[in-house]
Amino acid sequence: MKRLLGAVTVVGLVAGLVMAFGIAPREATQGNVQRIMYLHVPSVWVAYLAFAVVLVASVAYLARRSEPADRLAHASAEVGVLFTGLTIATGSIWGKPTWGTWWTWDARLTTVSILFVMYLGYLLLRGMIDDRERGARFAAVLGIVAAFNIPLVHFSVYWWRTLHQPPSLMKPGPSTMPGVIVAALLVNFAAFTLLYVYFVTRRARVLRLEAEAEA
Amino acid sequence: MTADNWSFVFAAYGLAVVVLVTYWRFLVRRERELSEGDTLRRHGSGMPEPQTERRSP
Numbered sequence: 001m002k003r004l005l006g007a008v009t010v011v012g013l014v015a016g017l018v019m020a021f022g023i024a025p026r027e028a029t030q031g032n033v034q035r036i037m038y039l040h041v042p043s044v045w046v047a048y049l050a051f052a053v054v055l056v057a058s059v060a061y062l063a064r065r066s067e068p069a070d071r072l073a074h075a076s077a078e079v080g081v082l083f084t085g086l087t088i089a090t091g092s093i094w095g096k097p098t099w100g101t102w103w104t105w106d107a108r109l110t111t112v113s114i115l116f117v118m119y120l121g122y123l124l125l126r127g128m129i130d131d132r133e134r135g136a137r138f139a140a141v142l143g144i145v146a147a148f149n150i151p152l153v154h155f156s157v158y159w160w161r162t163l164h165q166p167p168s169l170m171k172p173g174p175s176t177m178p179g180v181i182v183a184a185l186l187v188n189f190a191a192f193t194l195l196y197v198y199f200v201t202r203r204a205r206v207l208r209l210e211a212e213a214e215a
Numbered sequence: 216m217t218a219d220n221w222s223f224v225f226a227a228y229g230l231a232v233v234v235l236v237t238y239w240r241f242l243v244r245r246e247r248e249l250s251e252g253d254t255l256r257r258h259g260s261g262m263p264e265p266q267t268e269r270r271s272p
């Protein structure tokens with residue numbers, strides 16, 4: 001199952017690269033640098049997904065004290081932090097040629113940085129508390145509180161005047177982008193979602209083995 | 216004609232490959248270490264090895 005999921009994920013990622021570099025056309029305004037979008041936008045999608053899973057798993061843990069739910073929250077938070085970091089880094093690389101700067105304290109960039117730091121804090125909190133049950137409880141509370149930042153990040157481009165463009169796909173109503181660009185994005189969304197599932201499954205297994213080794 | 220800035224594209228994708236492959240390798244290595252430790256503990260405590268499904272010939 002693990003190998004099958006891994007193989008399907010690799011196929012998805014290769015398909016995503018083919019769509020991004022082979023099928024999607026060169027964007028008229030930005031040129032080929034816009035191809036970073038096929039990496040940047042799916043990365044932030046995975047970050048949103050990961051932190052939403054942390055929220056649900058944290059609620060489940062507090063309600064039932066279920067260890068698998070706690071491991072799912074932990075694994076998902078770690079993968080979410082990884083993809084948030086990737087989102088920030090790829091956005092910065094994209095920002096330099098298009099905005100003329102690596103970084104600016106724009107509303108979207110600031111809120112996503114806060115999101116990153118909050119979940120980094122979540123992981124540090126888990127590592128700092130020796131009592132596993134207590135650490136899981138505190139982390140679950142933080143996992144619920146931190147999730148309130150997700151809509152703040154997403155809607156920041158509407159609520160404040162920002163340099164960052166509004167959402168390309170994750171918005172109500174039909175997309176204004178050409179169909180081939182939407183298709184390339186959707187293939188990469190699917191591939192990154194598979195990668196998320198693969199990473200979380202493996203990380204949760206590692207966490208289970210660690211707990212068994214400590215017991 | 217807009218400049219293509221391919222170096223930025225390769226930097227972004229290259230960084231992503233390095234980060235994701237490094238994380239994947241960390242997961243594989245950690246899982247292997249823990250699985251080997253688990254096998255050694257089972258041997259040490261005299262516990263039976265987990266049996267895989269047996270197939271009839």
